[in-house]
Amino acid sequence: MPIKAGHIGRQKALFLHNLVSAIRPASTLEIGLFSGTSAIVIMAAAKREGYRGHIAMDPAQTTAAESAGLKNIEKAGLSPLFTFMEAESCYALPFLILEKKVSFEFAFIDASHHFDHTLIEFFYIDRLIPVGTIIAFDDVSTPAVEGVLNYIAANRHYVCRRIDALVFAVKMAHDSRHWFEFNQFKIPATDAFMNTKYTTSGKEPRLKKYE
Numbered sequence: 001m002p003i004k005a006g007h008i009g010r011q012k013a014l015f016l017h018n019l020v021s022a023i024r025p026a027s028t029l030e031i032g033l034f035s036g037t038s039a040i041v042i043m044a045a046a047k048r049e050g051y052r053g054h055i056a057m058d059p060a061q062t063t064a065a066e067s068a069g070l071k072n073i074e075k076a077g078l079s080p081l082f083t084f085m086e087a088e089s090c091y092a093l094p095f096l097i098l099e100k101k102v103s104f105e106f107a108f109i110d111a112s113h114h115f116d117h118t119l120i121e122f123f124y125i126d127r128l129i130p131v132g133t134i135i136a137f138d139d140v141s142t143p144a145v146e147g148v149l150n151y152i153a154a155n156r157h158y159v160c161r162r163i164d165a166l167v168f169a170v171k172m173a174h175d176s177r178h179w180f181e182f183n184q185f186k187i188p189a190t191d192a193f194m195n196t197k198y199t200t201s202g203k204e205p206r207l208k209k210y211e
């Protein structure tokens with residue numbers, strides 16, 4: 001375990017474990033299952049009497065991830081605490097809000113890392129959590145994720161604290177903005193990050209400019 005690379009590393013796993021152990025959430029949520037490493041860490045830390053379990057969503061678990069997450073969770077003996085939705089978060093999260101009427105006391109986002117998807121994930125998760133809940137974001141050195149966090153810190157009732165490549169965003173109050181409120185937020189520089197990624201991956205840009 002894990003059977004596939006791409007999971008959170010040891011240091012982040014330790015931070016997540018310590019945080020979740022301290023919070024003692026009754027239910028937990030995760031976007032991006034992949035190898036199941038973070039799911040196992042969260043469930044192992046939250047497991048106690050009264051813990052209702054963990055829901056994770058990922059559209060590529062049985063395809064690209066070859067069911068690695070599901071197999072690892074089974075091996076860890078945590079399947080009874082686990083519910084999986086093989087779907088993109090933009091469909092699965094509103095489904096949870098409308099159909100399931102559930103709420104969560106801890107959430108972890110480690111999925112597409114695209115600006116729009118990450119913002120949508122935050123938007124829906126905010127509606128699934130009470131005040132005082134922490135949403136943890138992975139890979140916050142990615143400019144798109146950093147941009148979302150800058151938006152949240154400037155425009156929503158959240159306090160964001162960074163540890164390593166994780167940010168813990170604490171919900172301080174429900175949304176109470178006037179219709180006209182919108183605060184400027186910092187858009188991170190992207191060139192150096194993108195150039196490094198293109199060089200190391202050998203991938204060509206797919207994002208074209210249409211005039």
Ligand SMILES: C[S@@+](CC[C@H](N)C(=O)[O-])C[C@H]1O[C@@H](n2cnc3c(N)ncnc32)[C@H](O)[C@@H]1O
Binds near residue numbers: 007060087089
């Ligand atoms: C970096 S991996 C997650 C690693 C996981 N935290 C672990 O420790 O194994 C990112 C995962 O997010 C999934 N993903 C990408 N876009 C998604 C979306 N829109 N909704 C849900 N999951 C998504 C990918 O399929 C991939 O499995």
